Amino acid sequence: MNNRKINFDTLPSFEGEIDPTQRAWIEVSGKAIEANVRQLRSKLKNNCEFMAVVKADGYGHDAKVVSENAIKGGASQLGVATLKEGIKLRSFGINAPILVLGNLYTKKDLLICFRNNLMPTVSTFRECLICNNIGKSNNFKFSLHLKVDTGMSRLGFECDQFNQQFNIIKSLENIAVKGIYSHLACADEKNALNPKSSTQLQKEKFQELLKIIDIDNTENIKIHLANSAGMILGKDFHFDMVRVGLSMYGYSPLANINENLFLKPALFLKAKVTFVRTIEKGIGVSYGNKFVSDRKTKLAVLSIGYADGIIRNLSGKISLIHNKKLYTQVGSITMDQMMVDITDSNDIEVGSTMLLLGSEGDKSISPIDWADKCNSIPWEILCSFKNRLPRVQVD
Numbered sequence: 001m002n003n004r005k006i007n008f009d010t011l012p013s014f015e016g017e018i019d020p021t022q023r024a025w026i027e028v029s030g031k032a033i034e035a036n037v038r039q040l041r042s043k044l045k046n047n048c049e050f051m052a053v054v055k056a057d058g059y060g061h062d063a064k065v066v067s068e069n070a071i072k073g074g075a076s077q078l079g080v081a082t083l084k085e086g087i088k089l090r091s092f093g094i095n096a097p098i099l100v101l102g103n104l105y106t107k108k109d110l111l112i113c114f115r116n117n118l119m120p121t122v123s124t125f126r127e128c129l130i131c132n133n134i135g136k137s138n139n140f141k142f143s144l145h146l147k148v149d150t151g152m153s154r155l156g157f158e159c160d161q162f163n164q165q166f167n168i169i170k171s172l173e174n175i176a177v178k179g180i181y182s183h184l185a186c187a188d189e190k191n192a193l194n195p196k197s198s199t200q201l202q203k204e205k206f207q208e209l210l211k212i213i214d215i216d217n218t219e220n221i222k223i224h225l226a227n228s229a230g231m232i233l234g235k236d237f238h239f240d241m242v243r244v245g246l247s248m249y250g251y252s253p254l255a256n257i258n259e260n261l262f263l264k265p266a267l268f269l270k271a272k273v274t275f276v277r278t279i280e281k282g283i284g285v286s287y288g289n290k291f292v293s294d295r296k297t298k299l300a301v302l303s304i305g306y307a308d309g310i311i312r313n314l315s316g317k318i319s320l321i322h323n324k325k326l327y328t329q330v331g332s333i334t335m336d337q338m339m340v341d342i343t344d345s346n347d348i349e350v351g352s353t354m355l356l357l358g359s360e361g362d363k364s365i366s367p368i369d370w371a372d373k374c375n376s377i378p379w380e381i382l383c384s385f386k387n388r389l390p391r392v393q394v395d
């Protein structure tokens, strides 16, 4: 008998050497992001700038990869939701103007924002004064964007009080207003092009306001309103800049018009088969045995589950791609694994890779398909993926 004890403390750590593609991972195509930005920019009004919205770690794609490639494609500004997201981009050496879309309301946060050369979104006169004070004590102008509410009822100055407040804000010497913007609430709805839709009314309200306020043209204040859906509605929504998220990642915000946008999904979600078994007819699969085989069934156990961000409500509703063929997921999705019916396959084995999202040959599965199946939206699907899934840039 060998009673030799292993001293684990003296063993080298191999953690950094684990292959990121050994279990489940997300492949991100930088080229697709770059191409999508170019493609979308070709639809823009002359001189209209493109802000790449990279909040929530670039909609789950890896904000660094997305930002760098969006800039290659011609994006001139970046949008993030939080201070931390902005600081992270600066730490990667990204120099483009960055707008924080969420509201910073404490002196401390606004000071950190200033020190990292990030622009806050300002929705109150109080925040303007704080920014002006920060600018003053640093002998500098604090660059920021003002937001007005035209119908979202989220952030922004009240539209009807803005004119008055803007006149005072302009007189503050230590802030530089770099943008005035608003946000659309219903641009992705089917009726958005209808002249009486709330989206058109929001645009008109914004235009009316811009007519009243006294903007000095020499100051180069960027006016912006449109998200992805707003951008697609037409050039009268473009103003000086658009703020694009979803469609830059390759998905149409309006599910029915994907074809004429020529966008390329940039994300491929993949997982490895770690086990294969065959069960007889009439055997239950996974928690609750909600799936019972109706024939002798070959199952692949896939190493991905809801702790990776796969919504459990998709159990039994999704398909996966392997070698250009579709296979049905069966039984409840578990925390870390799920089962797939591979009875009809002769080329799937332990170590095979299956594709959950993305395309291969003529087969393609998108977050829009998943969203439809679980009463969600593609935005939510994309940003539900957890950090347990390594992001791997493929080109």
Ligand SMILES: *Cc1c(COP(=O)(O)O)cnc(C)c1O
Residues within 6 Å of the ligand: 053, 055, 101, 183, 226, 227, 228, 229, 243, 244, 245, 246, 247, 253, 379
């Ligand atoms: C997230 C966000 C966007 C981008 O929206 P998409 O629909 O993904 O294009 C634009 N503007 C603001 C203020 C946002 O919060």
